[in-house]
Amino acid sequence: MLADRELRNTNLDVVLYGAGAAGWLEPAKGPARDALVAAWNDATVAVENDAQLTAGERVAALYGALELARLDVAKGAKAPPADARLQERIRTRVRWAADSVTDEHELQGDINTMAGVLDDAGMVDDARQLLAEKGSATVAPYYYISWQAELEEDAGHGPEAVRLYRQAWQGARAGGSAAGMTPLRWGTTYLEKTMQLAPDATAAVRTDGDVILGDVLATSDAFAGGNWIRLQAIAKALDEWAKDQPARAGIAAALRAKIQSACPALAADGADSPGARCRSLAAPSPAAG
Secondary structure, eight states, X not given: OOSOHHXXXXXXXXXXXXXXXXXXXXXXXXXXXXXXXXXXHHHHHHHHTOTTXXXXXXXXXXXXHHHHHTTTSOTTXXXXXXXXXXXXXXXXXXXXXXXXXXXXXXXXXXXXXXXXXXXXXXXXXXXXXXXXXXXXXXXXXXXXXXXXXXXXXXXXXXXXXXXXXXXXXXXXXXXXXXXXXXXXXXXXXXXXXXXXXXXXXXXXXXXXXXXXXXXXXXXXXXXXXHHHHHXXXXXHHHHHHHTTOHHHHHHHHHHHHHHHTTGGGSOOOSTTSHHHHHHHHSSOOGGGO
């Protein structure tokens, strides 16, 4: 399969994302394993250079190369950065792909692969640069702004992370109707990260929290599906943020009052009705004190 182009491309997911199988097909170090790893590495290079495959598929070949390089990393252990030679191979291929793909819809998925490979290889600065340079050219830039925020958070740059999380929320909100699951998803992430990384930013929590809740409460399915899950997450985060903090508790109470204002208009039949769910969020949980 690895050596045959037709078989290889028919089983592309296995070749690119199942390379760890080499470790249990040949668990013992020695000539047999070396031969299998060499053949699998040759297959990843062949995929990388196959002009009939998409740019995303060709970049994804690097996931296989990374997995092969880490066969002996203990399960659960943090994967080490790729060695310098593999990093340069990754950098070159990602640069080629970033310059080759111009359609914003195709780029949306391919940037995910490119930045993911860079991040997985320990090339965080390269990933950050790629997201900053190419994320805005995709159909949904807010997705990649949020990813930039995660990288800044991981680097300990709290204020910059919060700024980017907010930018991602605003981008999601501007990308279509303000109400709905997509802006709420990024809005709740921003609000939770603000409470976590900048807990004294009370004005932002109050003002932006009011907008985020107002958007979702204006929908007909605010207390259903993913919206309901996100509202529960906001309520829990508010409990934790406001605990033993009187000034914050006042803001949390004001946001809960906004939720409560929507309850009377909702169907209230049954313990799990929209009205019942709404009322369950209108008061702090017992754990909040």
